[in-house]
Each structure stands twice: as C-alpha cells, then as structure tokens.
Amino acid sequence: xxxxxxxxxxxxxxxxxxxxxxxxxxxxxxxxxxxxxxxxxxxxxxxxxxxxxxxxxxxxxxxxxxxxxxxxxxxxxxxxxxxxxxxxxxxxxxxxxxxxxxxxxxxxxxxx
Amino acid sequence: xxxxxxxxxxxxxxxxxxxxxxxxxxxxxxxxxxxxxxxxxxxxxxxxxxxxxxxxxxxxxxxxxxxxxxxxxxxxxxxxxxxxxxxxxxxxxxxxxxxxxxxxxxxxxxxxxxxxx
Numbered sequence: 001x002x003x004x005x006x007x008x009x010x011x012x013x014x015x016x017x018x019x020x021x022x023x024x025x026x027x028x029x030x031x032x033x034x035x036x037x038x039x040x041x042x043x044x045x046x047x048x049x050x051x052x053x054x055x056x057x058x059x060x061x062x063x064x065x066x067x068x069x070x071x072x073x074x075x076x077x078x079x080x081x082x083x084x085x086x087x088x089x090x091x092x093x094x095x096x097x098x099x100x101x102x103x104x105x106x107x108x109x110x111x112x
Numbered sequence: 113x114x115x116x117x118x119x120x121x122x123x124x125x126x127x128x129x130x131x132x133x134x135x136x137x138x139x140x141x142x143x144x145x146x147x148x149x150x151x152x153x154x155x156x157x158x159x160x161x162x163x164x165x166x167x168x169x170x171x172x173x174x175x176x177x178x179x180x181x182x183x184x185x186x187x188x189x190x191x192x193x194x195x196x197x198x199x200x201x202x203x204x205x206x207x208x209x210x211x212x213x214x215x216x217x218x219x220x221x222x223x224x225x226x227x228x229x
Contacts, residue, residue: 008152034217043202043220044155088154098143098162098206098216099170104154 003028006089006103013110019076021106023089026070029101033072035063036088038105044088048074079110114138118203118221125193125228133188133224135203143206144186145170145218146178148199155202161186162208193228200225 005024013019023033032051036044050056050063050072062075076083086105093099119134137144142163147155147170157170161180175197177189186205190197204218 043223045220046217049217090155092216098160098208099157100216100218101157101171102147102155104152 001026002103003093003101004089004091004103006087006106008104009107009109011106011108013079013108015079015081015110015112017079017110019079019083019108019110021074021076021087021089021108022071023073023103024071025089025091028094029091030094031065031067032092033063033065034090034100035061035074036090036102038086038088040085076108079108081110081112084108084110116203116205116219116221118201118224120224121222122225123227125190125226127194127228129193130189130191131193132190133201133203133226134185135187135221136185137203137205137219138184139205139207139219140183141205141207141219142183143208143216144180145204145206146176146186146188147202147204148172148197149202149223150199158188158201193226195228198226198228 035048037047038044048063050065056063060077064073086107088105089103090100116137145160146158159178161167164183179187201224203221206216206218
C-alpha cells in the first residue's frame with residue numbers, strides 16, 4: 001500500500017451538490033493531514049488541515065479524520081464551478097514533520 | 113510580501129545540459145523543499161532543508177543537487193539533464209511551529225516548467 005492514496009477521478013458533481021473526496025493512508029505516516037487545492041497550471045494551496053479524530057469545518061469545507069479506518073475525507077458543500085481543481089491529500093512521514101508525502105490527487109469537476 | 117519566488121518559470125534544455133533552479137522565500141521560514149510533479153503521480157520530494165546549512169534527500173534525489181545558500185534561498189541543480197527530468201518543479205517553505213492546528217504548513221512557489229529534449 002502506498003503511504004497516501006487517492007482515487008484520481010475525475011469526480012464529477014453538479015453545481016450545488018456535495019463533493020466528497022477521500023484519502024487512505026498507511027502506518028508509515030503521522031496522523032496529521034493536509035488538503036491542498038491545485039488549479040490547472042498553478043501551485044498547490046492549503047485549504048484544510050486536520051489532526052484530531054472527527055470533523056473540522058471551515059466555511060463550505062469539512063475535513064473528516066477516521067484513525068481507526070485510516071482514512072481522511074474532504075467534503076465540499078454547495079459545490080461551485082470554481083471548485084473544479086485537483087485536490088491533494090498530504091501527511092508527514094512518521095517521525096518527520098518536515099517531510100510531507102502527497103497522494104496523486106483527485107480531479108474534481110463541478111458542472112453547471 | 114512575495115512569499116515563495118521561483119525562477120525561471122519555463123525552461124527548455126537539451127540532454128546533457130546543466131541548469132540551476134532558483135528559489136527564495138521572504139517569510140523567514142526555516143525549512144525549504146524541492147518537489148517535482150509528473151502527471152498522475154502527485155508531488156514527489158526531491159530534497160529538503162530543515163535549516164540553513166543542512167540538506168537531506170527525499171524520495172527522488174538521483175540526478176539532482178541542492179544548495180541552501182542562506183535562510184532565504186534554496187537552489188536545485190541539474191548537472192546533466194535527462195528527458196526523464198522533464199517535469200514541473202515546485203519549491204516550498206514552512207515554519208516549524210503549530211499554526212491553526214497544524215504544524216509545518218508548506219507554502220508553494222508558482223513552479224518551473226522544465227522540458228528536456
């Protein structure tokens with residue numbers, strides 16, 4: 001198993017729907033997670049971080065962490081076409097907060 | 113506040129040529145990183161520097177060298193470019209403290225698109 005795995009998509013949702021992006025991880029990463037958004041041709045930008053079990057909400061975004069099942073999710077409520085991007089899940093290597101390992105990313109397409 | 117600045121933005125090299133990618137940050141961050149991003153493979157760490165004067169290998173260091181010139185600048189050098197090094201290169205930096213519930217949030221530059229023919 002890769003350290004951090006994501007479905008590459010594309011995930012296609014209609015405008016106004018909830019988009020659910022998932023990420024699974026192995027024991028080789030520390031349980032502190034980051035969600036980055038990357039528009040085509042641009043650099044990644046941080047949108048959420050989570051390190052505690054449960055949910056963390058920020059505006060239309062909710063990150064969910066389930067340590068028992070080793071997955072982390074990002075929910076986007078009221079999806080907009082401007083949310084269309086690739087979403088990268090990342091976590092630090094165990095014992096090394098300086099080094100992040102990234103999933104391959106899930107491409108989200110929100111259609112009007 | 114420019115954040116993380118990378119130069120050049122685009123570069124085309126012939127096989128065997130050398131070049132240096134430059135990165136500078138103005139956020140007073142201790143840690144800096146170089147990644148490459150290839151289609152379908154996400155970001156892969158090439159080298160990182162936890163502080164001025166120190167560097168360590170990441171996942172894919174072969175064919176690259178780095179220099180942490182001072183706290184602000186971290187350069188990546190390709191001594192003899194190969195077509196397999198065609199990629200988008202991102203530099204990032206992070207501060208080594210908790211902020212907003214997370215530690216070592218990384219901030220990225222705009223990237224360098226490199227083609228090796």
